[in-house]
Amino acid sequence: MASPRLRLPFAALASALACIVFAATPAAFAADPAPRSESLAWRQLREAAAREKAIWDRLRAAPDDVVIRKRAETDFRDLITAYENVIRAAPEMAEAYAAYGLLLGRTGNREDSTKALLKANQLDPNIPMVKNQLGNILAEDGNYNQALAYYLSAVELDEDEPLYHYQLGSLLHAYADFFLDDKTFDRATLDAKTHAAFRRAAELAPDNWPYIYRFAESFYDLEEPDWPGALAEWRRLETKAPEGLGKQTIRLHVAGVLHELGQTSEARTLLATIDEPALAEQKQTVVARIEESEGDAP
Numbered sequence: 001m002a003s004p005r006l007r008l009p010f011a012a013l014a015s016a017l018a019c020i021v022f023a024a025t026p027a028a029f030a031a032d033p034a035p036r037s038e039s040l041a042w043r044q045l046r047e048a049a050a051r052e053k054a055i056w057d058r059l060r061a062a063p064d065d066v067v068i069r070k071r072a073e074t075d076f077r078d079l080i081t082a083y084e085n086v087i088r089a090a091p092e093m094a095e096a097y098a099a100y101g102l103l104l105g106r107t108g109n110r111e112d113s114t115k116a117l118l119k120a121n122q123l124d125p126n127i128p129m130v131k132n133q134l135g136n137i138l139a140e141d142g143n144y145n146q147a148l149a150y151y152l153s154a155v156e157l158d159e160d161e162p163l164y165h166y167q168l169g170s171l172l173h174a175y176a177d178f179f180l181d182d183k184t185f186d187r188a189t190l191d192a193k194t195h196a197a198f199r200r201a202a203e204l205a206p207d208n209w210p211y212i213y214r215f216a217e218s219f220y221d222l223e224e225p226d227w228p229g230a231l232a233e234w235r236r237l238e239t240k241a242p243e244g245l246g247k248q249t250i251r252l253h254v255a256g257v258l259h260e261l262g263q264t265s266e267a268r269t270l271l272a273t274i275d276e277p278a279l280a281e282q283k284q285t286v287v288a289r290i291e292e293s294e295g296d297a298p
């Protein structure tokens with residue numbers, strides 16, 4: 001029987017690394033150079049997308065600033081109107097519906113967001129960010145098989161976007177029991193696809209802590225956890241983590257994996273270096289597991 005899976009809250013590391021994830025500008029066209037023959041609608045769409053990026057940049061720079069957040073609420077309302085104006089001027093422009101739908105979703109209007117994204121997908125079925133967001137909506141609603149199809153399409157359309165691989169891995173993990181019950185995958189295939197998705201996301205974004213952290217955790221998710229692989233990955237991340245809470249969170253993982261590998265003495269030595277109050281409960285959990293296993297030893 002596989003050992004109980006080690007789980008530590010990512011929130012602790014995220015806090016230490018200030019990993020606050022904000023939505024990026026919704027469409028690649030926002031950054032593309034404008035062609036000389038660009039239509040008025042396209043120019044307006046680019047300008048709106050640039051305004052949206054600026055809003056998210058301000059929020060990312062000062063996430064706790066109440067004044068900036070309040071200003072953003074007003075800016076987003078104006079921006080929604082700007083996207084609606086583009087759609088009225090160019091009702092067949094899929095990219096306008098895509099940008100509009102993504103913003104509606106990010107600001108809480110899920111129903112209208114879905115309608116806009118479906119319209120974008122109808123007009124142009126080859127926009128990967130639309131596929132991804134529709135996959136998100138379907139996954140939230142429990143429609144995991146449909147979500148899988150959309151995520152796979154997003155990956156196929158843009159294999160170099162780490163977010164799409166991360167979303168795919170997250171879906172396969174979250175609905176693993178359902179995919180197995182449906183016989184969509186056997187366990188070996190599901191494990192391999194999930195692990196590969198998280199690996200690819202981490203490879204494409206090696207400085208993105210949510211991605212590389214989740215990849216390291218995915219060694220535990222296998223039917224037979226790959227403890228040596230997990231140890232190697234956590235050791236690698238330990239060299240990159242900042243001192244304090246971030247590094248100690250990684251060390252707590254290392255200690256837990258060392259215990260699983262039977263290297264209890266080294267695990268205890270490492271645990272003794274962990275003194276962050278935020279990790280006290282998780283540290284005690286690992287200590288208790290070690291003591292329990294030692295008590296069971298003949």
